[in-house]
Amino acid sequence: MRQTDSFDFAGNVSRALADRQLRRNLRAAMDTLIEKRNSVFADPQETEELRERGAAIKRRALSRLPALLAQLERNLTANGIRVHWAETTDEANQAVLDIMRSHDATRLVKGKSMVSEEMHLNPFLQRHGIESMETDLGEFIIQLDNEPPSHIIVPAIHKNRDQVARTFHEKIPEAPYTEDVEELTAIARRTLRRKFFAAQVGLSGVNFAVAETGTLCLVENEGNGRMCTTVPPVHIAVMGLEKVIEKLEDIPPLLRLLTGSATGQLVTTYFNMISGPRKPGEKDGPLEVHLIILDNGRTRILADPVMRETLLCVRCGTCLNHCPVYTRLGGHAYGFVYPGPIGEILTPQMEGLARAGVLATASSLCNACEEVCPVKIPIPRLLRRLRRDLAAAAETADPLERLAWKGWALMNRVPLINALAVRAGALLGDRLPAMGSLKAWSVVRTPPRPASRSLHELVRREKGVENE
Amino acid sequence: MNDPLRYETVYFFGTCLIDAFYPQAGLAAIRLLQRHGLKVVFPQRQTCCGQPAYNSGFFDEARAVALRQVRSFPKDYPVVVPSGSCAGMMKYHYPELFAGRPELDSVRNFSGRVVEFSRFLAELPGLRLQDRGAALKVTWHSSCHALREMKVIGYAKSLIRRLDNVELVELQRESECCGFGGTFAVKQPQISAAMVTDKVDDILDTGAAVVLGIDCGCLMNIAGAMEKRRLPVSCMHLAQFIWERTHETN
């Protein structure tokens, strides 16, 4: 289920659907997350107003993105934070490596960061002889099993307690077998403490970067983020360039939306606002702070007036939790870093239609995601646009499908042809051969049976109806 | 347009699925409107709302078919549509599809007149539904676009509750998609199958004899899955259900 060049989505789907344990774990976890979200967004009108505000703030930021990024760089620099620009993930990885090498550093602790997943930073650092240790509990668990995250907020959501217990016992030296959550947490904590103190560099993501003040904001619950950003002598933050917002006062509504949507919390245990390295006379904090700003296709997405709304995303993950497809597949089936509805719109744009366009078809367009997205991204609309692009691009277009739709259009544009086609369907009844679409349909369903007379015909004989 | 309820004459858009597969549902909806004293006009040149092509990314084809509908319903009557999905397409997506095009004004005029059937019926002043059927337990399927675009589920259920002998038992996951999604069902057949299988299990848990809905795509999906498993539960469009239980047989 790791990312490969030939992305076999159908194969991934079969495997995921066959894994009953996975489906049970996911369903239970998603139910809990949805319930928690509902508890903090109980008032529909208030929630709607808040979402409007959140969307407006992010839209405003996107509309002035280049200027805000320039302002952010100026203010970060003034605060003593060094800014690095990376157009590609390779450049971003190299920037991390260069900073580490300049300190002869070989040990890194990491807070949760989806951008670092996008960079495939862990394997990269490993190849260069650097130990990169995940410190978020969920990330810690999946790193032991050498798995990618299956959810953008709760990376080990596909595992249940028994599975975690087994992993700990097998992978952590001297860890006894226990299914007790507190004991398991204590084992992780003991292991991680040692790593925090030995690390020369700490790496984190960024939830919001405030242009006006040059502040990096980090939302978390475990305190590992604060450890990563304060204990080691060097802190490296990585972010996608869409994370910049204009003002400090933009934070409260966005933060409320993010924590409410992500974990159903009014506030998280930690909210870190990082405004620079340790100043003379201060007793703690890193001596150096770096920020790597990653593009990786984002400016291209920004240039498209419709698709740019993808960049409003605050990575709350609630669209995954509410998605009937994600709930049945889990994140790994999506083949790339971002799963669920956000992955369906973002991945094809990042990785290209030929490689990942199939993800845009993995939605019934039920609109559940759009209904809950805290920044009101019109995900179904963007999926339709991607489907249009798939149908139009030479590398992905299916000429037979195009022909079929042309025929369909003719049949539905010309009433006479329509009447004939419906008639023909009625005459054939259920004697149509089970091929293609009908075959796919009929695996778990009986084929639809055309009525012997269409509504058009029945209405003509119906008393009192005026036929025009 | 002004309040659609003020009109004495209404257009009826039957939808392509009802036309070919469930014409009795369309006829029942028309009869319910007529019984309430409305004059119903059925333009014979109507076909499909265009959603299948639109959702598959074939916008030009969808537009051509959409225009056929817009031109078939020119007068200032409400256009009553017995489907949340088709109504949502015609009301909210047509204007988007024609943005910046010369037809936009006439499209907007048309879209503004689109009303979903169950809401239209439920809001008719003085509507009387006398239940003549035997005691029956039913459940209700909320189709996604009736729920999230047209937002008419409350109206539809209020109609069921007006039938004295009918007990409505709700699904546990009423707001979850049944896996139809138009071409989704055939483009992602495995995922769609998993979704409809769960939906059927949810239905079985209610012990209901009939599943009601207002979108024939979903009903076709759910009914097909139940029939494949040879389950003794039937699916019916709400209009047909109401008509069959309330009309006088002599």
Ligand code: SF4
């Ligand atoms: S698309 Fe919306 S709901 Fe999904 S992760 Fe992004 S912000 Fe959250």
